[in-house]
Amino acid sequence: MKRVEFFFDFSSPFAYLASTQIEDLAARKGASLVYRPFLLGALFKAIGTPNVPLFAMPEPKQKLVRADLHxxxxxxxxxFRFASRFPMNTVKPLRMVLAAPEDRVSALVAAVYRAYWALDRDISADEVLVDVATSVGLDGAAxxxxxxxxxxxxxxxxxxxxxxxxxxxxAPSFLVDDLLFWGQDRLLFVEKALDGWRPKES
Incomplete structure (x- = not known):
């Protein structure tokens, strides 16, 4: 069966945007969707990227990136609203996704993303996470x-x-077979790859 792996961290606003589209895309193509929550900050440290790339950009580029998000x-x-608490410690919600029943992961991911990037809630706070998980029928406290x-x-x-x-x-990044795509603006490539497309340079 075709599948796409979705690598994400709740700290990324572009990954939030991707999360609103990737499930429908996978269903449309008859592909399974595998959620891969990971620590973006730890990855940045490992590969030598600034911890918050947005803050390392010159002001004109920051303005355009923020405009692009909207x-x-x-x-x-x-x-969408840019979170007032940014960057955000996302360790707990990412671990929650890994602990959640497989058939409820999609709902939980959507709820956490909505809480942070639409409702501007503090997703590092236990009481917020309990409430968010409970709102989609899960045992938030557990x-x-x-x-x-x-x-x-x-x-x-x-x-x-x-x-x-x-x-x-x-983040976001998507893996289809051995093809890796970075950015929510590459969803077109993800869709093409699920249709069997292989770019010439590959």
């Missing part, structure tokens, strides 16, 4: 408790190491 949100027809489990800690490290190993340089 333009893409308008294009996709999804709510999932927050699971973030302290050594197995969840190791799984997040493992996915982060996997991301580095396959060449991920940021």
């Amino acid at each position: 333009r893409w949100a308008d294009h996709w027809g999804v709510p 999932l927050v408790a699971a973030t302290a489990d050594e197995r969840m800690k190791q799984r997040l490290k493992d996915v982060t190491e996997q991301a580095e190993r396959i060449g991920v340089c940021g």
Whole structure:
């Protein structure tokens, strides 16, 4: 069966935008969707990228990037506001995704993203995470408790190491077979790859 792996961190606004589209894209192409939560900051440190690339950009580029976020949100027809708490510590919500039942991961990811990038909530706070998870029918308290489990800690490290190993340089990133795509504006390429497209340079 065709599949696409979605590498993401809740700290990335562009990954939020991608999250609003990737599930429908995969379903449209008859592909399974595998969520790969990873620690973007740890990856940046490993590959030598500034911890917050946006802040390392010159002011004119920062303004255009922020404008692009709103333009893409308008294009996709999804709510967006730039978070007042940025960057955000996303370790707990990422571990929650890994601890969640597989059939509820999509709903949880969407709810956490919405809380942060549409509602401007503090997704590092336990009470917020409990509320967000409970809102999609999960045991929020149990999932927050699971973030302290050594197995969840190791799984997040493992996915982060996997991301580095396959060449991920940021979020969102998508893996279709051996083709890696970076950026929510590459969803067209993801769709083409699921149709069997292979670019000539590959």
